Amino acid sequence: MSTTTTDKVHQIINPAGQVVGDVPDLPADKMLHLYRWMVFGRVFSERMTALQRQGRMGTFAAATGQEAACVGRAAALQPGDWLLGSYRESLAYMVKGVPLLAQLKHWGGHIPEGYSYEAGCLPFQIVLGTQMLHAVGIAMAMKYKREPHVVLGVCGDGATSEGDFNEALNFAAVFKAPVVMVVENNGWAISVPRRQQSAAATLAQRGPGFGMPGYLVDGNDVLAVYQMISDCAARARAGEGPSLVELLTYRMGAHTTADDPTKYRPAAELQEWAARDPLLRFRKFLMDRHWLTDLADEELHEAVGTEFQAVLAEYESLPPPDPRRHFDLALTQLTPQLLRQRAEILEETHN
Ligand SMILES: Cc1ncc(C[n+]2csc(CCOP(=O)(O)OP(=O)(O)O)c2C)c(N)n1
Ligand SMILES: [Mg+2]
Structure with a gap:
């Protein structure tokens, strides 16, 4: 396995919705399944934030703008694989099989909630980077037991400055753990911009330094994310060792509901990224293929909203x-x- 890295960003659909790479061979219903989850993720982040403002939900970390990265990576995994993340992993965890009700309970202060061993998801880690060590540990257990599964460890750009992140990568590479290490680079670590986090041109470059390949992916392109994570998982599954994948995306909202990004972030930057909205480009891709119409899209948004409200009603009927x-x-x-x-x-x- 080559341990070089390329600064070329892997992309299949560009921000204008045009195909610029090899489209993975997925049937239309699978493509629509990815889109449905992305719409669900957007609605989930919006409603949870509104609920927190109304005093009906605890502090919440939205993933608005990061839907392609979350859905693409989780959908690329198979039953028996594990997905370990931080507080911003709600959508990815639901795609992997954690119920929406469990997520509502987690953010509403019911503990321990928000994860599922059956779905292959550990509790969210709040101490930055620790889940990367857990991911390698689980992967090593799988290797010893000769299980044909892989682990995805996911952390943010800020977490790459933690010792735990670097120790996890080193151990994974030396022992060829069946793990994919994902850095979701959303541009910010609360108020600290990516450029102040590391002097390296890309975070993916760290991979070769540890002896594993590093890849840069357009994290707002769900097909590019899906394909890259599938490929890296397949190599890990085949005993070829770990990879580091940097997903380039953007945190369009606040760090959490306890934060106000207008205090430190230029509005122009947000506008720039709004033009690269992951939902808009995938919607155009699906419409160009006549797999989605305006009417079907409207119905989908309605169905997703109704689904959220039904589970919310169930959650709100629980004792505090x-x-x-x-x-x-x-x-x-x-x-x-x-x-x-x-x-x-x-x-x-x-x-
Ligand atoms: C070890 C540790 N240090 C500091 C914090 C406080 N903290 C919580 S979130 C955060 C920023 C993390 O940024 P990033 O890793 O980019 O993830 P993002 O929130 O952008 O998804 C910080 C510094 C923490 N939780 N753990
Ligand atoms: Mg970040």
């Missing part, structure tokens, strides 16, 4: 989360400070 669990599941012995906080919150919530 028990705040005791946040403390009691974290530590067997609470510190005096935590004991005090526990008592305070019980008083505030009349538990």
Whole structure:
């Protein structure tokens, strides 16, 4: 396996919706399945943000603008494969099989929720980069057990500055772990821009330094993401070792509902990326092939909204989360400070 990297960005559909690469051989219903998930992801991020503003949901991390990257990578995996990510992985986890209700419960403060061992997804990691170590660990277990599966470890551009990210890549390369390491470069780590994160021209360049190939992919092109992750997963499955894939995308919204990006981000940058919206270009691709019409697209948006509302109603009929669990599941012995906080919150919530 070559360990060179190329600065050429892998792309199949350009921002204008034109085909510029080899389209993967997928039937129309599979293409529409990818699109449906992308629309679902957009609606999910919008509604969750609105719910948080109404006091009906906890702090939430939207993935608006990152739908192609999330859907493409998760759809490329097979049952038995694992997908490990951070707080921005909700959509990808749902594509992999984590139920929407579990996501609502997670963001609404019910713990432990938001993941599923059956679907191959561990709890979101909040401590940046740690999931990359877990991904390599699971991959090594699969290798020992000779299981024909792979693990996808996903982190952000900011997380690449963590020691854990670099240790995980080194170990994976040395021991040829069946893992694909994905960096979702959305341009920002809260208020820190990508250029202040690393002096390297691309984050994909790190791969060859560790002895694995590194690839740059247009993360707003769902087919390019799907194909690259499928190819890297196939190589890992065949015992050819890990790869590093950098998905170039953009965080169109705030870091979380607790953030205001207008304080640090130029509006022109957002406009530039809005023109590369992943949904618009895939929609055009599907329409050019007559696989989607305006009417079918409208119906799809409606169906997705109805699906969200139905599960939301189920979620809102549940009793509120028990705040005791946040403390009691974290530590067997609470510190005096935590004991005090526990008592305070019980008083505030009349538990
Ligand atoms: C080890 C660690 N340091 C700092 C933080 C605080 N923090 C939370 S999110 C974040 C930015 C992460 O940016 P990036 O990795 O690019 O992911 P994104 O949020 O853009 O998806 C920081 C610094 C943390 N959670 N963990
Ligand atoms: Mg980022």
